[in-house]
Amino acid sequence: MSEGHSTYSPKTGLGRWFDARMPLPRLVYDSFVAYPVPRNLNYMWTFGGILSIMLVSQIITGIVLAMHYVSDTSLAFGSVEKIMRDVNSGWLLRYMHSNGASFFFIAVYLHIFRGLYYGSYKAPRELLWVLGCIIYLLMMATGFMGYVLPWGQMSFWGATVITGFFTAIPLVGDWIQQLLLGGFAVDNPTLNRFFALHYLLPFMIAGVVVLHVWALHVTGQNNPTGIEVKSKTDTVAFTPYATIKDAFAMVVFLLVFAYFIFYMPNYLGHPDNYTVADPLKTPAHIVPEWYFLPFYAILRAVTFNIGPIDSKLGGVLAMFGAIAMLFILPWLDTSKVRSAVYRPWYKLFFWLFAANAIFLGWLGSKPAEGWYIPAMQISTLFYFAFFLVVLPVLGLIETPRRLPNSITEAVLEKNKAGSGHPAGAAAAPETKG
Amino acid sequence: MSASDETHDPNRRDFLYIATGMAGVVGAASVAWPFIDQMRPDASTLALASVEVDVSSLTPGMSLTVKWRGKPVFIRNRTPEEVKAAQDVKLEDLKDPLARNANLGSDATAADIDRSAGKGKENWLVMIGVCTHLGCIPLGQQGEYGGWFCPCHGSVYDTAGRIRQGPAPENMAVPVFSFISDTKIRVG
Numbered sequence: 001m002s003e004g005h006s007t008y009s010p011k012t013g014l015g016r017w018f019d020a021r022m023p024l025p026r027l028v029y030d031s032f033v034a035y036p037v038p039r040n041l042n043y044m045w046t047f048g049g050i051l052s053i054m055l056v057s058q059i060i061t062g063i064v065l066a067m068h069y070v071s072d073t074s075l076a077f078g079s080v081e082k083i084m085r086d087v088n089s090g091w092l093l094r095y096m097h098s099n100g101a102s103f104f105f106i107a108v109y110l111h112i113f114r115g116l117y118y119g120s121y122k123a124p125r126e127l128l129w130v131l132g133c134i135i136y137l138l139m140m141a142t143g144f145m146g147y148v149l150p151w152g153q154m155s156f157w158g159a160t161v162i163t164g165f166f167t168a169i170p171l172v173g174d175w176i177q178q179l180l181l182g183g184f185a186v187d188n189p190t191l192n193r194f195f196a197l198h199y200l201l202p203f204m205i206a207g208v209v210v211l212h213v214w215a216l217h218v219t220g221q222n223n224p225t226g227i228e229v230k231s232k233t234d235t236v237a238f239t240p241y242a243t244i245k246d247a248f249a250m251v252v253f254l255l256v257f258a259y260f261i262f263y264m265p266n267y268l269g270h271p272d273n274y275t276v277a278d279p280l281k282t283p284a285h286i287v288p289e290w291y292f293l294p295f296y297a298i299l300r301a302v303t304f305n306i307g308p309i310d311s312k313l314g315g316v317l318a319m320f321g322a323i324a325m326l327f328i329l330p331w332l333d334t335s336k337v338r339s340a341v342y343r344p345w346y347k348l349f350f351w352l353f354a355a356n357a358i359f360l361g362w363l364g365s366k367p368a369e370g371w372y373i374p375a376m377q378i379s380t381l382f383y384f385a386f387f388l389v390v391l392p393v394l395g396l397i398e399t400p401r402r403l404p405n406s407i408t409e410a411v412l413e414k415n416k417a418g419s420g421h422p423a424g425a426a427a428a429p430e431t432k433g
Numbered sequence: 434m435s436a437s438d439e440t441h442d443p444n445r446r447d448f449l450y451i452a453t454g455m456a457g458v459v460g461a462a463s464v465a466w467p468f469i470d471q472m473r474p475d476a477s478t479l480a481l482a483s484v485e486v487d488v489s490s491l492t493p494g495m496s497l498t499v500k501w502r503g504k505p506v507f508i509r510n511r512t513p514e515e516v517k518a519a520q521d522v523k524l525e526d527l528k529d530p531l532a533r534n535a536n537l538g539s540d541a542t543a544a545d546i547d548r549s550a551g552k553g554k555e556n557w558l559v560m561i562g563v564c565t566h567l568g569c570i571p572l573g574q575q576g577e578y579g580g581w582f583c584p585c586h587g588s589v590y591d592t593a594g595r596i597r598q599g600p601a602p603e604n605m606a607v608p609v610f611s612f613i614s615d616t617k618i619r620v621g
C-alpha cells in the first residue's frame with residue numbers, strides 16, 4: 001500500500017533544513033501519520049502496537065533490574081530477594097518485568113491467532129509472517145533465559161531439561177550441551193552467559209521488529225475481509241484513526257496488566273521458584289512457564305521409538321517441528337481466500353485448532369502419566385494434521401462464500417444490515433460512505 | 434568499464450579477488466573460533482578433583498549421594514533381594530542392552546554383574562544419578578521395579594539403574610570409580 005510518493009511537506013525552516021539532510025521526520029510522517037490503513041480494521045489489529053510498548057517496557061524494567069541483580073550462583077537468588085525487599089520500588093519493577101513477560105506472550109499469541117484467522121500470512125505477506133516467527137523464537141529464548149536468572153528450583157531444573165534437549169542430537173549432542181552450559185551441568189558459567197544473552201536478545205528482537213514493520217509497510221495491512229485495498233475509499237489515515245484505536249486498546253490491555261501486577265503478581269509464576277536452586281534435588285513436578293506448555297506437551301507425547309529415532313530425539317524433533325510448522329505455514333495453505341470469514345470449513349478447523357492448542361497447554365501442566373499421555377498424543381497428532389493435512393486439502397475442496405468486491409462494499413453492506421441504528425453509524429467513521 | 438577492458442589484465446585482478454576472498458574466509462573463521470571456543474567448559478571446570486567417599490557406614494539397603502562434576506553420584510549398598518531381582522532380568526527385556534559402564538568396554542552388556550562393582554562386590558552400585566532423558570534426578574527405591582523413578586517425565590529404572598519404562602533412552606551411566614580400600618570408593 002506504499003503509494004510510492006510522500007505527502008510530507010515541512011512547514012518550518014528547520015523542518016526543511018532537516019528534510020534536505022536527513023528526512024527522519026518525513027519517514028515518521030509517512031509511516032505513522034499519513035500512512036493509509038484499511039478502514040475496517042477491528043480490535044484484533046491493535047496487538048502490534050501493544051507488543052511494541054510491551055517490548056519497550058520489558059527493556060526499560062530489565063535494564064533497571066540489571067543494576068541490582070548479580071549473576072553468580074551464590075548471590076543471584078539473594079539479589080532477587082534484595083530487589084523485592086530492599087531496593088526502592090524494586091518489587092514493582094520486578095513484578096512488572098516478570099508479569100510483563102507473560103503479557104508479552106498473551107499479546108503475541110493473540111497477534112498470531114489473528115494472523116491465522118484472517119490469513120495474514122498469505123502472499124504477498126509471507127516474509128512479514130516469517131519475520132514474525134523469528135521474533136517469536138527470539139522471545140522464547142529470551143523468556144527461557146530470563147526465567148533461569150532468579151536461580152530458583154524451577155530456574156535450575158527448567159534449564160537442565162531444556163539444555164538436555166540438545167543431548168538428543170546424535171554424535172555431537174553432548175558436545176553442544178557442554179558448549180551451551182560451559183560445564184557438565186547447569187552452573188555458574190551457565191548463569192553468567194544466560195544473563196549476558198538475556199540482556200542482548202531483546203535488542204535483537206527490536207531489530208527484527210524494525211524489519212517486520214518495514215515489510216508490513218511495503219505490503220500494507222491485511223484486514224478482516226482479506227481483500228486487498230483497491231482504492232482510496234478503502235483506507236483511512238493512520239493518524240488519527242489507527243493511532244487512537246491502538247492507544248485505547250493499549251490502555252485496556254495495561255489495565256489488565258496492572259491488575260495482575262498489583263493483585264495477583266505470582267499467579268502466572270510457580271511457587272517452587274521461590275526455593276533456591278538445589279542441583280541434588282529435582283522438584284516433584286517440573287513445569288515450564290505457561291507460555292511453553294503446549295510445546296512441552298508435544299515433547300512428552302512421544303513415548304515410543306520411531307524406527308532409528310529413539311523416543312527422546314523423537315520428542316525433541318516433534319517439539320521443534322511444531323514451531324517449524326509456523327514458519328512454513330504460508331506455503332501449506334492452498335486456499336486463495338484469506339479470511340476465515342468467507343471460509344466456513346476453515347473457520348471450524350481454526351476454532352478446533354485454537355481449542356486444541358489450549359488443551360495441549362493444559363496437558364503440558366499435567367504429569368506424564370495415565371490418560372494424559374494418550375490425550376497428549378491425540379492432541380499432538382491434530383496439531384500437525386491441521387498444518388499438514390487440513391490446510392493443504394481444505395484449500396482444494398472447500399467452497400468459499402461470495403467475496404465482496406471491495407473493502408468499502410463489505411463495510412457498507414454490513415452497515416446496511418444494521419441500518420436500524422443510524423446513531424451507530426455516526427460513531428463509526430469507517431462506515432461513512 | 435566494458436567487458437573487453439576487463440580482459441586486459443585478468444591475472445592481477447583475479448589474483449587480488451581470490452586472495453582477498455580467501456583471506457576474508459580464513460580470517461572470519463579464525464576470528465570466529467575463539468568466540469565459540471570460550472563457551473566450552475573452562476580449565477577450572479575440567480580440573481576435576483576425584484572424590485573419595487567413605488562407605489563404611491552403608492549397610493545393605495542404604496544409599497549415599499555425592500556431588501561429582503556438578504552432578505549427583507548414587508552409591509548404593511543393595512540388599513540381596515535387589516541384587517537377585519536385577520540378576521533375574523533377561524537381557525532381551527531391557528530397553529538398553531548396554532552396560533554404560535565407563536570402567537568396561539563400550540560393548541559390555543547390561544547384565545547385573547557389569548552394572549555393579551564387579552565380582553565379589555555385586556551389592557555395590559555406583560552410578561551418575563541423572564536421568565538419561567533430560568537430566569532430572571530420579572528418586573530412589575520407587576517405581577514399578579523398586580529401583581529409581583524420574584518424577585519429570587516418568588522414566589522407570591530397575592534396581593541396577595537400567596531403564597525399563599518411559600522416555601529415557603539409556604541406562605544410568607556408571608562413572609569411572611574404584612575401591613581404594615574395602616570401605617573407600619574413589620569416583621573419577
